[in-house]
Amino acid sequence: MTYIGRFAPSPSGPLHFGSLIAALGSYFQARSQQGVWRVRIEDLDPPREMVGASDWILRALDAYQLHWDGDVVYQSQRHALYQAQIDTWLAEGxxxxxxxxxxxxxxxxxxxxxxxxxxxxxxxxxxxxxxxxxxxxxxxxxxxxxxxxxxxxxxxxxxxxxxxxxxxLAVVLDDIDQGITQVVRGADLIEPTGRQISLYRMLARAPVSYLHLPLAMDARGGKLSKQNHATAIDIKQPKTTLLEAMRFLGFTLPSEIESAEIEHILHWGCQNWQLFQLPNQLAMTVRFSNEAL
CATH class of the missing domain: 3.40.50.620 (HUPs)
Known part of the structure; x- marks a missing residue:
């Protein structure tokens, strides 16, 4: 069966270092298995969204040469799918x-x-x-x-x-509809995973498998997040941030890779990605070598 993974950011702000970790982890996991990597914009909550964030996120992925397969899916265009399932459950009691x-x-x-x-x-x-x-x-x-x-x-x-x-509800229905076989995301979503597996059972569908990535923490012990005003990643000079993110994911980078172009760095990452390289702890403090990160 073809591996199908995805990166599904919410447009509440631009991508920060923590969300880049999730994007890279899901990308490497999919490409290392010659699989498909999709992008879905989870724009379910308009009051929390930032104007223009969806386009900024896609530009950032392009800048880091994280190229996705197929069309980008927007949850805001899929309300009928969600409502139909809710109506069914209401009718069934x-x-x-x-x-x-x-x-x-x-x-x-x-x-x-x-x-x-x-x-x-x-x-x-x-x-x-x-x-x-x-x-x-x-x-x-x-x-x-x-x-x-x-x-x-x-x-x-x-x-x-x-x-x-x-x-x-939306994430499970979308993952089923898109044929996702494995979800790779941050460890802050471990608790919702239980509810999502229960939804698969309610729908009489086999659940996907899950891989949770370590969370990037700031020096004060807070999670890097849009809510905590994490700094947006640099999309004009992405290489330094990319290398920092790969080290966070457990890569030991040879000097020739550090000096290579982004396309070659990512190709090397896909070839050398191993789950056992991920840190044993599910949260780590990030100390950047460049304040611009």
């Missing part, structure tokens, strides 16, 4: 409307306790009845990952009360 506030859920102990399951509401957020809770799964590099039981058992939201579709 596998989903329901919930009117509980965040304050109420906090009073429940922080996890929703199914309060609205049988109340027959006709509006509010839509939750999926959790019939197949996932408390652990196997990461292809790091082995068994555990999910807290209370989180695994929670009836989680698949459509918000403001009408926006939930990430967990």
């Amino acid at each position: 596998n989903a329901y409307y919930c009117q509980c506030s965040r304050k109420q859920i906090k009073e429940m102990g922080g996890f929703y306790n199914g309060h609205c399951r049988n109340l027959g509401h006709t509006d509010g957020a839509i939750r999926l009845k959790m019939a197949t809770p996932i408390t652990e799964f196997t990461d292809v590099r790091y082995g068994t990952m555990h999910i807290p039981l209370a989180l695994a058992q929670e009836d989680f939201i698949i459509k918000r009360r403001d009408g926006l579709f939930a990430y967990n």
Whole structure:
């Protein structure tokens, strides 16, 4: 079976070093297996998106010569797919409307306790009845990952009360539709993985396999992220940042590779990529050799 991987950034800002790690890891994993590498823009949440970020992300991938296969998919153009599945679950009694506030859920102990399951509401957020809770799964590099039981058992939201579709629902339906065989992404998404595997089971589909990459942390111990105002990667002179990211992913770079052109660097990376090279820890502090990074 052909390997099909993907990189799926959200357009809440330009790519930073942490998101470059996810892009590179998924790219090397796909290309090392002569597989397909797709790009999907996960523009599900307009209030959090930055104008022009989607185009900037694609320009950045081009600058780093991370060329994808096929057309770019935008989640904002796939609402009908998500709504059709929700309508099916509502009709089957596998989903329901919930009117509980965040304050109420906090009073429940922080996890929703199914309060609205049988109340027959006709509006509010839509939750999926959790019939197949996932408390652990196997990461292809790091082995068994555990999910807290209370989180695994929670009836989680698949459509918000403001009408926006939930990430967990959209990502699984898109991965199925695009034929994704393995998901490679940051370790900050380990906990949602349990919910996503449960969705595969609800849909009677075999789940993909998962590889989670170490998170890049700043000197204060915070995750490099758009929410933490991480600096955008340099797309005018990308080579230095590319080499830093490859070292973060565990590559030992020969001097002739460090002095090579980006196309050759990436080709070498695809040929030499091995899962065992990834660091043992799932979070590492980044100390850049160039402040511009």
